[in-house]
Amino acid sequence: MADTDTAAKRETDSIGTDELSQKAKRAKADNENGRGEDAKESESENILSGFKTSSVLSDSAREKIIFIRGKLADQEAVVVLEKTPIREDSLAELFSGSRLKLEMRNDIYSTYRLQAPPHLNEIKTTVVCPATEKHIKKYQRQESFLVEETGEDYQSITLPYIQKQSFSVQWVYNILEKKAEGDRIVYEDPDPEVGFVLLPDLKWDQKQVDDLYLIAIAHQRDIGSLRDLTSEHLPLLQNIFQKGKEAILQHYNLPASKLRVYLHYQPSYYHLHVHFTKLGYEAPGCGVERAHLLSDVIQNLQSDPEYYKTRTLYFPLRADDGLLSKFKEAGRL
Numbered sequence: 001m002a003d004t005d006t007a008a009k010r011e012t013d014s015i016g017t018d019e020l021s022q023k024a025k026r027a028k029a030d031n032e033n034g035r036g037e038d039a040k041e042s043e044s045e046n047i048l049s050g051f052k053t054s055s056v057l058s059d060s061a062r063e064k065i066i067f068i069r070g071k072l073a074d075q076e077a078v079v080v081l082e083k084t085p086i087r088e089d090s091l092a093e094l095f096s097g098s099r100l101k102l103e104m105r106n107d108i109y110s111t112y113r114l115q116a117p118p119h120l121n122e123i124k125t126t127v128v129c130p131a132t133e134k135h136i137k138k139y140q141r142q143e144s145f146l147v148e149e150t151g152e153d154y155q156s157i158t159l160p161y162i163q164k165q166s167f168s169v170q171w172v173y174n175i176l177e178k179k180a181e182g183d184r185i186v187y188e189d190p191d192p193e194v195g196f197v198l199l200p201d202l203k204w205d206q207k208q209v210d211d212l213y214l215i216a217i218a219h220q221r222d223i224g225s226l227r228d229l230t231s232e233h234l235p236l237l238q239n240i241f242q243k244g245k246e247a248i249l250q251h252y253n254l255p256a257s258k259l260r261v262y263l264h265y266q267p268s269y270y271h272l273h274v275h276f277t278k279l280g281y282e283a284p285g286c287g288v289e290r291a292h293l294l295s296d297v298i299q300n301l302q303s304d305p306e307y308y309k310t311r312t313l314y315f316p317l318r319a320d321d322g323l324l325s326k327f328k329e330a331g332r333l
């Protein structure tokens, strides 16, 4: 779930916006010429015209995001609608090309409703279809509880549960095998041991670097989470850290000192991946109860090769998460 303060805490750093704005301009030109990727998008059929809303799973007026459960051609679906930040490079067009309706005027104060041109008023839309019960739970607003997991708890409670219950990682394999999102890859090291693919996260629309969010997905397929990491994975982790930072500097002109690089524990998807987000952007799940800085992970493994096998780890679980019930049944909560 998105953090509540996200929008308020977005920094107004414009590093890298030039390149992004160039990209946006190119996309716009392609659109106008009726070709290119965005043109393809604009021609795509509106699959949501038949979407039937069942319920609002959660929403946030501050973050301007809503998670909706519904049916799409008789299949369960989750649709996420999110208003995107206003881009600095669109201001001139926003001011000159919009209609303005006065709401009230008082002394030196006045408020208006500004009707922007449609292409400056887009809503980022994510569709999960068919959505499983687990997806619906993931997006439903719920109370969370902090769980304390020892190395033994992991073996006896968590591991058996995640082996049966976790989300499919088919989308990850599609990326690694270039069956999906191939045109979005920012950087790849193809080495089977230490290699990875770096690409924009599903949550990032790439329109501005203020909310930059990329993920690095390891080519190795047998590392599920932090718990599987030992010192033998240090070359892989160091490679992701180093080359990921370099690629982001090159592509987005954002230095390492502006990045928050971390792993989630628990993740939603048990295939090693690293989150790269812009410092100052409160990405969902970047809080201390879930995010582990990659630099700390590397140092911990350097001082103790078995650190993540033996340490007690803490993480939040939602009220109706099956794993929480398992911890309760084992008397660990």
Ligand code: M7G
Pocket (backbone or CB within 6 Å): 171, 181, 199, 200, 201, 202, 203, 215, 264, 266, 267, 268, 269, 270, 273, 285
């Ligand atoms: P996580 O820590 O396993 O789970 O991170 P979380 O979603 O609870 O944070 C997985 C990351 O992969 C998240 O940041 C997702 O937004 C992102 N992600 C998920 N899917 C299904 C996709 C996808 O299909 N493509 C891309 N590019 N990113 C995805």
